Structures are given as structure tokens and as C-alpha cells.
Amino acid sequence: MKFNVSHIAKLANLHIDKNELELLSSQLTKTLTYINILKDINTENTPNTDQVTGLKNVVRDDIVTSSFTQEEALLNAKDSYKGFFKVKGILENE
Amino acid sequence: MKYLPVIGLEVHVELKTKSKMFCGCSTQYFGKAPNSQTCAVCLGMPGGLPVPNKKAIEWCILIGIALNGKIALHSKFDRKNYFYPDLAKGYQISQYDMPFAKNGYLILQNGKKIRIRRVHMEEDTGKLMHEKINGESVSLIDFNRSGVPLVEIVTEPDFENAEEVKEYLQALQQIVRYLEVSDANMERGEMRLEPNISLTVKKGVLPPYKVEVKNINSFKFVEKAINFEIKRQEILLSDGITPPQETRGWNETKNETILQRVKEEANDYRYFPEPDIPPIQLTNEIIEKLTKFIPELPNIKAKRFKSSYDLSSYDIEILTRDKNTADFFDKAVLDGKSFSVTPKQIANYIINKKPDIEKSVPSEIIKTILSSSKSNTIDEQKLTSVIEKVLQENKNAINDYKNGKTNVIMYLLGQVLRLYDEKIDPKLVKENLEKYLNNN
Structure with a gap:
């Protein structure tokens, strides 16, 4: 098992130093090899457990409820500008 | 070498529900102050719990039925993970392997069947503006649109030219408007088009690449973008180059597509079932009931x-x-x-x-x-009296007619039309004149 750690880091939005790549790669390999033990278990007749409440069809009617004010919405924002959330420029060739 | 275009389409349609997909914020974001219609759910705050909008789900299913799709009895929502600040959560709630509808189709005027792979429900993103403020490049975000119900309709790569695409899109727009689930106004972004285009040398053989053109907001531009791509890829292929798999955008001013970002593989989104929303189960009775709503x-x-x-x-x-x-x-x-x-x-x-x-x-x-059209409905009595009067004054003409000079009828017709003081259909007058002459 070999990992493209920089790719995974990018997907996870993490900054990884070059000298960490090798170490993380071996650590991830170790971890996943261990987790692979699970593959030995026969789960053919075991249902998925992405839901554990047994609930279904929990929906709401199409009714408008009150929202935050603009001020409230921006209260915890690191930065804002004229009512907008402001973040560092995202590179896009538009 | 001759190349055949292979074109597929992804269309996003914004539903016109009153409230958002997973919270009660208003969907009427057009022209509103930025970030004035948000809450803990659509801002992705810790603890915010999404609850699906029943009407939006029903409308998504209606679109699926109208497009001859098979409606799933078991369905669920999934998280599509990516880091881009148009959604605050770090993921979009969408549907991955269990969309509400699958395997539909739409038939074009020429009888060709366009297969529809899936119709699924998701949420719209916030709006980004890229600006320079005090010399610094920044992106400004308005989350009013974040969480507005969005239906994605994906076809198989069954189109062979831009005209077929345009016809399909017009039909699709007409259908969602007939269903009254979306205004599908392109200028307002209520309907967004993403064609994927590639060229093959043999019909039925899918090329090893495809180029996606994102977020086009008019039928005219989609046509232009497709035709541009066909030409661009033809040139590359004839030089022996396989066009790279990529996402491009349509540039209105340059009239060409331009490279955006290299397409991420689907599994890069690390889809997994949305744990906060229990699955949706339908019954055949519910589907039948919904079908009755289809006009x-x-x-x-x-x-x-x-x-x-x-x-x-x-x-x-x-x-x-x-x-x-x-x-x-x-x-x-x-x-x-x-x-x-x-x-x-x-x-x-x-x-x-x-x-x-x-x-x-x-x-x-x-x-x-x-x-x-009143002048064309004839007062029979009045007409008869006018005919009688004309004939009275033109006894010679009657004799001429009876002696075989039937052309004289045109003269008599003129006289009747002149005396009858309203506009009247000459054909009717002629018929009446002939009847009168033959019976007297």
C-alpha cells in the first residue's frame, strides 16, 4: 500500500511539510493495514449502520421560518465586508 | 479522420419552494441584502440539523416521473465533501448511489430517445464574488442562496450535435414549467447547463476523455460552446493529441471555452451517507398519488x-x-x-x-x-332583397345568363357587393346569386 499523501492532504485541506510526507505515508500504511483486519469478517448479511435511529421520512412542510439578521449571521465571521463573508481570494481564472 | 460528437448533459434546476431544502429560510434571495436569509443550518454551524423539505422531495419525484424515470422506493441523502467556501459546511448534501429517480428518457421530435441516467435532489451553494479590495484579492460570500433546493438531471451521452441538445433543453424547461415546480429562468440562474463533450471515431465507442463546460446560462451559449468544443477537439485529435479531461467555462466576450480547473475524480468527493437525515422510503401508493399531480x-x-x-x-x-x-x-x-x-x-x-x-x-x-367576423355572417333576408333589386335592374343580364353567358354573374356580383353596405364574403354572394338565377 502506497499513499499519495500530498493528494490526501489537499482533499483534507491540510498543509503538510515535504519532510513529513514520508513519515505520514508509512504511518497511514500501518493504520490501514491494521484496519484491513475488518475485511476478514463476513458482513454479507449485515445491514449498513450509517443510520442507527431506525427513523425514516423525517421531513418538514414548506414553511418559511425566521432567519438570522445579517448582523447575527456575520457575528462569528473572521472577516466581513459590506454584509459579505470575506475570505482570502480563491484562485479562479474567470 | 471523421469524428462523431458524443455529448451528455447535466442540468440543475432550482425549485420554487418557499423555504430552503433543509431549513426554514426563505428561498427568495434575488435582490436581497447579502446574508440576510441564513440560519445555523445553511451556514453550517455546529449543531445545526438539516430536515428535508417535503414539498421539494415531492417535486423532485414529479420531475422524475415526468421524465419517465423509475422512482426509488428506498432513497437517502449523502455528503459530497469538498473545500470551497461556497458552502460553509465543507460538504454539499446531495444524493450519490440512491437518487430519487433513475433510468428515465425524453424523446426528441425526430423520434430519438435521450436516456436520462438520474434525477436527484441536492442543495444550491452560496454565491461568490471575486474582488480586489485595497489591492488584496478576496472572495466575498453571500449565503442567501446556500441550501435552496436544486434538482440535478443527468443524461447519458446520447446527443450527437448542438441542435439535439437545444431541443432537449427546451423540452425540459417546458416540462418543469408545466409541473409548476420551477420557473427555470435562465438569466436568474434557475436553470444551469453543463454539457460534457468528446469526440469518437466510431459510434457507440466512448472516448477515453470528456470535457465539461460549466454553468452556462442560455440555450444560445450552450449551442455555441458545444460547436466550439467540437472544432477545438477535432484539431487536437487530428494532431494525434487526446484532449485532456478538464472543466472549461464559456466566455461570452471571446466566444470560446476557457480552461477552468482540472476535473476531480468522483471519489475525491468522498461521498458517504448523510448521518443527520434518516432515509426516505416511498410506497407505490405515494408514487401513484404524486403521479396524479402531473398535468x-x-x-x-x-x-x-x-x-x-x-x-x-x-x-x-x-x-x-x-x-x-x-x-x-x-x-x-x-x-x-x-x-x-x-x-x-x-x-x-x-x-x-x-x-x-x-x-x-x-x-x-x-x-x-x-x-x-360579424360581417361574414349574413343577414339572409337583406341579401335576398339586394339580389332581387339588382336583378330587377338588370333583366338583360338574367337573359344573358340563361343563354349561357354565365360570365355575367361577375358583373351582378359586383353590383350586389356595392349595394350591400357591409363587408360580405363574395363567395357566399356568388352561391346565393347562382341559386337565385337557377330557380327563377
């Missing part, structure tokens, strides 16, 4: 207008373009029946005079048609 769709309406009213394809195309006009026409035909106003007369009136159907009543249209 007569444009293609079926067009067939009926042909068989019941015998209208031309041109008339039918115009009358069925939107549901209100078609319904108005139907009512007018019903009202016109008792006054012997024909469907064709009504069709002509609606198409040529373009009455504001929002403000008119079908029965009033009938009255207008009747009064404008």
Missing part, C-alpha cells in the same frame, strides 16, 4: 391538439409553449363551440392578436372573434 405534458397536449382540433404543427408549437396559453386555448375552444367559433379561428386570434391571457377571459375572446 397533461406538452408532448401529449400537442398530440391532442392535432387529433382533436386539427391544428398545424406551427400553431400547436406556439399554443403549447406555456401551460397557461394552452389551458386558455382549451377553455376558449369549449366556450366557442356554442357560437360555432372554430378552434382554428381561436388559434389564429391568440397567435396573431396575442391577447394578454393573464388579464383576459376565454369567453370574451370568443365575443371579440364573433364581432370582428
